[in-house]
Amino acid sequence: MSGPLSSAGYGPAGADESVRASRSHWDVASSTYLEEHGATLGTDVLVWGPEGLTEDEAHLLGDPADLAGAVVVEVGCGAGQGARWAARRGARAVGVDLSAGMLARSRALDAASGTAVPVLQADAGALPLADGCARVAFSAYGALPFTADAAGVLGEVHRVLEPHGRWTFSVSHPVRWAFPDDPGPQGLVAERSYFDRAPYVERDDDGGLLYAEHHRTLGDWVRLLGRAGFRLVDLVEPEWTRPDQPTWGGWSALRGEHLPGTAVFVCERLGR
Numbered sequence: 001m002s003g004p005l006s007s008a009g010y011g012p013a014g015a016d017e018s019v020r021a022s023r024s025h026w027d028v029a030s031s032t033y034l035e036e037h038g039a040t041l042g043t044d045v046l047v048w049g050p051e052g053l054t055e056d057e058a059h060l061l062g063d064p065a066d067l068a069g070a071v072v073v074e075v076g077c078g079a080g081q082g083a084r085w086a087a088r089r090g091a092r093a094v095g096v097d098l099s100a101g102m103l104a105r106s107r108a109l110d111a112a113s114g115t116a117v118p119v120l121q122a123d124a125g126a127l128p129l130a131d132g133c134a135r136v137a138f139s140a141y142g143a144l145p146f147t148a149d150a151a152g153v154l155g156e157v158h159r160v161l162e163p164h165g166r167w168t169f170s171v172s173h174p175v176r177w178a179f180p181d182d183p184g185p186q187g188l189v190a191e192r193s194y195f196d197r198a199p200y201v202e203r204d205d206d207g208g209l210l211y212a213e214h215h216r217t218l219g220d221w222v223r224l225l226g227r228a229g230f231r232l233v234d235l236v237e238p239e240w241t242r243p244d245q246p247t248w249g250g251w252s253a254l255r256g257e258h259l260p261g262t263a264v265f266v267c268e269r270l271g272r
């Protein structure tokens, strides 16, 4: 059982403690997260990030017509909106998430939307799926920002994808790590080194980890993907094009005018 927040800052966070902290954090945050962002996320829309770019606009999973009958895995699915989007296009979609609280929200949205997607509770670093079973995997800010072991997650995604399968995922744009997480003018002034890979951590009085977010530079991501056996097809940096898009934490129209907020990596699984 973890205690109240006692410190927040930048420092080391191990792989196992990051997984444990993420599970508890997202269990507790599941309802407030959807109360705050449910209008943007919808029930069966695949939204790549706070800028509001949707898969219907961007086609980062390829031609939606090709999804019919394909196994599609949403990694860190949260309430499963993206998996539901794929299911509505005829895919055999499945969501995987660490948090029982988030998966309970997914089941509630199944009922509300009339489209049910199967979900599995698991760490993305140990996907409970067979080798080569999926044609497409994707993740919108799921798992990868929170894991200390991105190579382990990428290895698992590579394992479950068929050769030449598509892997598309979004994370906070790495450049954001140089700036304070503030939607106002303060968030436009760089105060940290982009090259400092120390994760953002919150700990309780006993030093127990409550929350962690891990930083990789763009170059780190390119190398991680290459080593895991992926070809980078595209790197999409969605722009803040809708004036009415609501502020989401540190993501705002003001910052969106000047800085990228989200990086979407579009990849192909190489090999046999």
Ligand SMILES: C[S@@+](CC[C@H](N)C(=O)[O-])C[C@H]1O[C@@H](n2cnc3c(N)ncnc32)[C@H](O)[C@@H]1O
Pocket (backbone or CB within 6 Å): 019, 022, 023, 026, 041, 047, 075, 076, 077, 078, 079, 080, 096, 097, 098, 099, 102, 122, 123, 124, 125, 139, 140, 141, 142, 143, 144, 146, 147
């Ligand atoms: C920011 S939410 C994104 C969820 C969803 N894609 C969305 O856009 O709302 C992050 C999700 O990643 C999940 N997550 C965090 N670490 C994970 C891990 N190691 N394995 C699987 N899921 C994880 C959390 O439980 C949470 O549901």
